[in-house]
């Protein structure tokens with residue numbers, strides 16, 4: 001009798017295991033499905049197991065170069081899913097929000113194989129947001145060289161290092177730098193902190209930068225009055241330079257960046273002090289200070305930004321996407337012809353991920369990284385029958401001792 005019971009239990013376990021394996025196998029790499037204004041969208045996992053993949057870019061159609069904040073540079077083969085660390089930084093100021101930051105492939109990469117990186121450089125225990133360039137051939141990184149090191153008073157503060165890189169269509173490099181936790185740096189033109197800077201690809205200063213003939217001003221500065229701009233993207237289609245930045249409580253911003261303009265921090269802000277809730281500066285507006293195109297209140301903690309200019313996800317063409325850390329989602333803003341926000345959609349909230357970096361592939365897929373170590377690919381679900389999937393969202397399971405949410409996806 002006992003033998004029969006054990007045998008039955010064993011068989012049931014085997015059958016459940018086979019069924020579970022079947023469910024997950026038929027799901028493939030798809031981790032989520034959704035409709036956005038009627039457009040079917042799938043989210044697939046490309047890789048997992050990385051350590052805070054902070055920045056990424058495509059070396060070619062099948063290779064993605066990424067940074068881990070802890071100091072590793074890696075290359076991922078998109079065909080095999082294999083990845084490997086190709087360089088580790090040793091002079092890194094890795095503390096809090098600072099560490100190895102963005103990576104962007106040169107507009108001349110096919111000719112010169114150069115790749116740009118931003119990172120917080122450790123100089124005598126203090127952190128300085130810096131730009132480096134290196135040659136990347138296959139899995140070999142060589143000729144690492146610092147092109148720019150932000151100049152400001154020494155600080156070992158772990159806050160507000162920035163930093164993203166983008167290029168315009170004239171081969172200028174733009175780079176964002178946070179206020180380094182010292183807000184008064186942002187308004188001072190003698191400091192690089194709290195600025196967006198503009199350089200030539202060789203790291204020299206373009207002659208037509210806005211402050212080149214201003215006494216005492218840092219000539220690299222393009223715009224000032226920023227708090228911690230972690231999103232920076234030049235939209236070649238509209239020739240607009242966009243940035244988003246972490247504001248104080250309730251004051252995260254999207255800004256359209258123009259030469260020589262003041263973006264307000266800490267004189268003008270829509271947010272309040274995190275600790276006390278007190279107002280900051282002189283108010284929410286002031287003559288001579290640029291107004292944000294979008295304010296997120298409550299703060300979402302925007303970590304990167306991109307304008308989608310592909311045809312694969314046609315409904316999203318021209319939309320501005322921001323990744324969000326604290327309010328874990330992918331933020332979609334629909335813009336009118338003047339860049340004003342006319343609609344906001346919050347995507348992928350169900351995944352409960354801190355979304356970090358966002359880029360677009362040539363074939364129109366969107367790649368996003370998460371602080372849990374994943375890189376996900378978002379594309380049109382034209383080869384998936386969404387009706388065959390069950391999507392469970394936000395099932396609250398209140399228990400006596402605990403309460404948790406379940407979000408998952410499986411095919412029937």
Ligand SMILES: [Ca+2]
Nearest residue numbers: 253263264265
């Ligand atoms: Ca502002």
